Amino acid sequence: MEELPNISYYTALMGKTQGFPHTDAAYYTAWLQGRLVWCILSPRRMPLLRQHTRAFEVGVTCTQPNLVSSGKARYTAVDLATIIVGHLAPDLDCIAAIWILVRFGGISNAELQFVPAGETLNRQPPDSVERIIHVDTGGGRFDHHQRHQPDICAAELVRRAVAPHDPILERLTSQVNHIDHARDSRSNGFFSIQTLINGYNALFPTQPAKVADAMLLNLDAWYEAEQRQIRLEEAFAKRIEFVTEWGLGIAMESVDGGSSRLAFKHGAILYAYRDMHGWMGVAAQARSMVDLSSVYRSLQYVDQDADWYLHPNRRLLLCGTAKAPARIPSRLSLVELVRVIQGRDLTAAPFPSSTRLG
Numbered sequence: 628m629e630e631l632p633n634i635s636y637y638t639a640l641m642g643k644t645q646g647f648p649h650t651d652a653a654y655y656t657a658w659l660q661g662r663l664v665w666c667i668l669s670p671r672r673m674p675l676l677r678q679h680t681r682a683f684e685v686g687v688t689c690t691q692p693n694l695v696s697s698g699k700a701r702y703t704a705v706d707l708a709t710i711i712v713g714h715l716a717p718d719l720d721c722i723a724a725i726w727i728l729v730r731f732g733g734i735s736n737a738e739l740q741f742v743p744a745g746e747t748l749n750r751q752p753p754d755s756v757e758r759i760i761h762v763d764t765g766g767g768r769f770d771h772h773q774r775h776q777p778d779i780c781a782a783e784l785v786r787r788a789v790a791p792h793d794p795i796l797e798r799l800t801s802q803v804n805h806i807d808h809a810r811d812s813r814s815n816g817f818f819s820i821q822t823l824i825n826g827y828n829a830l831f832p833t834q835p836a837k838v839a840d841a842m843l844l845n846l847d848a849w850y851e852a853e854q855r856q857i858r859l860e861e862a863f864a865k866r867i868e869f870v871t872e873w874g875l876g877i878a879m880e881s882v883d884g885g886s887s888r889l890a891f892k893h894g895a896i897l898y899a900y901r902d903m904h905g906w907m908g909v910a911a912q913a914r915s916m917v918d919l920s921s922v923y924r925s926l927q928y929v930d931q932d933a934d935w936y937l938h939p940n941r942r943l944l945l946c947g948t949a950k951a952p953a954r955i956p957s958r959l960s961l962v963e964l965v966r967v968i969q970g971r972d973l974t975a976a977p978f979p980s981s982t983r984l985g
Contacts, residue, residue, distance in 0.1 A: 711737045714744040714764040715835055716828050719821060720807040722839050723782035723800065724762035724769060726846040731796070732789045734760075741835040745772070780804040795853045799846075820845070859886045866890075869965050871897065873917045876968060880961045884908070897942075899964050905956040906947030907964060919944050925967050926957075933957040 753767025862881030885900025911917035947953030
């Protein structure tokens with residue numbers, strides 16, 4: 628077996644070739660084919676370093692440490708391509724495919740080039756040059772146009788090759804696929820991610836690389852939003868359902884607080900939540916006749932030191948948000964907040980352990 632170079636060699640190499648102090652380099656180990664491989668990463672080059680372990684060596688498979696409770700995802704580095712090729716006026720599918728390669732494929736330093744749709748760089752056969760990867764153009768392994776399959780797009784092909792076990796990325800690329808095949812009508816008449824990309828293409832009509840670069844952070848944010856939604860769905864499965872004078876109420880506790888979309892879709896007239904900061908809130912449907920004034924007065928009595936705020940529409944009660952952190956958080960538990968909403972005595976017998984409360 629070939630002896631591995633001393634780690635100080637890699638440190639010096641990174642400091643010399645990347646132009647930054649070696650203290651910025653992070654070192655990871657991965658077991659590959661029975662031998663220890665040193666993986667060298669740059670946090671500057673990897674904005675999602677806090678969430679994902681990225682491979683710098685060819686063929687290394689890494690594990691994402693903090694995904695969702697359903698399991699860990701695995702990422703497989705593609706060959707260290709020096710050029711990623713997309714098509715001119717890149718659309719969502721093209722940009723998402725590039726983003727997956729950059730963020731999940733271990734090739735964050737690859738050069739971006741663009742050709743007319745359907746063509747390849749320098750008119751070479753697709754996938755004929757090891758260090759050139761074409762996405763959404765050229766008819767190669769990451770182009771879907773020749774396949775005529777409604778469940779496939781370029782981003783999905785890249786995901787299957789690079790991060791096949793990431794449920795968050797699978798959700799994201801499923802939506803990209805729907806949009807790419809014009810099966811998503813939810814954004815009709817409203818600002819959407821397609822509108823944003825069209826705007827970037829209008830701003831930079833001859834600079835498609837700028838369009839792609841501008842969208843990378845937006846896709847990072849989209850991934851984070853999908854991850855948050857998965858956490859909310861898991862917490863919602865453990866929800867408390869209770870009866871109020873206005874109809875069904877739902878209470879949930881999670882890292883991220885509550886979800887009006889999940890609660891109202893389930894038929895609730897209002898929902899209550901508690902998040903990881905201890906911030907709490909109660910919100911009712913916008914067109915409902917709910918008036919939380921009486922709940923607010925009760926909270927002023929039983930939780931008088933807390934920083935509760937009643938919105939002028941009287942359908943929203945808050946005690947701490949990201950916009951306005953509570954100076955004094957509520958001392959109530961989520962179950963106690965439900966009692967207050969129901970007008971029940973806080974000293975009454977505990978609720979049954981069932982998730983449905985009468």
